[in-house]
Amino acid sequence: MKEHKGVSALLQTAEREQRCAIGENEALYRALQRRVRSGELISPYPNVFASASYWTSLTVEEQSLHTIRALSKLHPKWVFAGLSAACIYGYHHSFSLHDGTIHIASSRGSNKNDHAHLNRIYVHNGMRVFLYRNLPVTSPAQTLIDCARLPFDKALAIYDSALRFGHATILDVETLMVQINCDEIAVKKLLQYANPLRENGGESWAYANISKLGFAEPLFQETFDNPDNPSMPYRVDFCWKLADGRIIVAEYDGVAKYIDTSNPNRANVKMKLEYERRRERHLKERGVTTIVHMFYETVADSHTLDATLMDAGVPKIR
Structure with a gap:
């Protein structure tokens, strides 16, 4: 044209x-x-x-x-809410939640003239409007409460992010929760499990599924000495230190850590593989007895995840 x-x-x-x-x-x-x-x-x-x-x-x-x-x-009067607000704040979340829907705060229900991809989330009168990156959004606490409607394993990453960024505290959410109508059971569960130590949405999602299977609570971002660079100790995603002295480490590798070995830049691949081998050797020298690598497919299949952690010796508490 x-x-x-x-x-x-x-x-x-x-x-x-x-x-x-x-x-x-x-x-x-x-x-x-x-x-x-x-x-x-x-x-x-x-x-x-x-x-x-x-x-x-x-x-x-x-x-x-x-x-x-x-x-x-x-629509300058629109206030973005729910997942849309979480996107504006930059909270980690699963891309699978996106279906083209835009979420806004509203004191009334949906309108017959609304677009099919517009979702109005009811909010109480007197709701505080925040301006973040020049966009009107619900407060971080309100955003978290609205996101509690999402599946637990998807919502947890949003809660972890908000706490990690310092945008909201557990007390902020609890205070607002008792003032408005919301799904208190879902919000309380998310607050119980939320933890700012988890560094990305993949770790949050993996932890939600680990917890659902009844495994013992791990330590997050536990550090171990790095003899090659003492100022930069190794950090592991999940760590269980058992009473019998065993230390089990689980790493979530959500995306392929190494490029295809057919890539011309073979030296780069070899360096990454060598680093991982050296890192694992150092971890074991510092008392780690078992190291488990969990990929997306591992976590997505509850039977595979359960078997993987059970084989590694991670205890169950329920």
């Missing part, structure tokens, strides 16, 4: 501002819609547009944030 200078300028500005473009007048809106029909652009939400090639280069979280930033310009 022939280049439209106005559309090109609009898209360039939007991409520079890391948001979707908006049809600012009738002529531009029609020109953008024509390009949606031709497949040149996509429209994830009414009057919100992005280049198809640019859109597919983004992660689903980045796509959500691009849509949110555009909608904030279109």
Whole structure:
């Protein structure tokens, strides 16, 4: 399709501002819609547009944030809530939670004219509105309470992140929880298990599944001396120190740690493998008896996870 200078300028500005473009007048809106029909652009939400090639280069979280930033310009009174607020705050979470839905705070229920991908989350009157990265959002405590509606193993990463970033405390959430209507059972469970020591969403997810199977509580980010660099001790994801002297370490490797050995840069692969072998040798020299590597597939299958940890000797408490 022939280049439209106005559309090109609009898209360039939007991409520079890391948001979707908006049809600012009738002529531009029609020109953008024509390009949606031709497949040149996509429209994830009414009057919100992005280049198809640019859109597919983004992660689903980045796509959500691009849509949110555009909608904030279109609807300046909207206050983003739930998973949308968690994205704005930068809390770790599973990309599988993204389905194109935008979540906003509302004092009323859904409207028949609402877009199918708009979810209104009821909030109490007098709710505090925060401005974070120039976007209106619910408070961190309110965001955590709203995210308690998500599955426990998905919500825990959001709670861990908020505590780790110092955005909210357990007391903040407990105080707000008794003031509003919410799922107190779900919120209390998440607060019971939340821990800022877990460094990323993968560790939080892995821990949620370990806990669900009834295994004993591990230590998080336990350190061991590194003889090669004493100022940078080794840290392990999960550690169990048993009464009989055994020390069991479990590491969550959510993505492939090594590139394909067919890669031309074989030296880099060899260095990484050698580092891991040396690290494991040093850990065992410092008393670690068993080291378990858990991959995504291990954790996702409860039977495999249970067997892996049982074989390693991790005790169950229930």
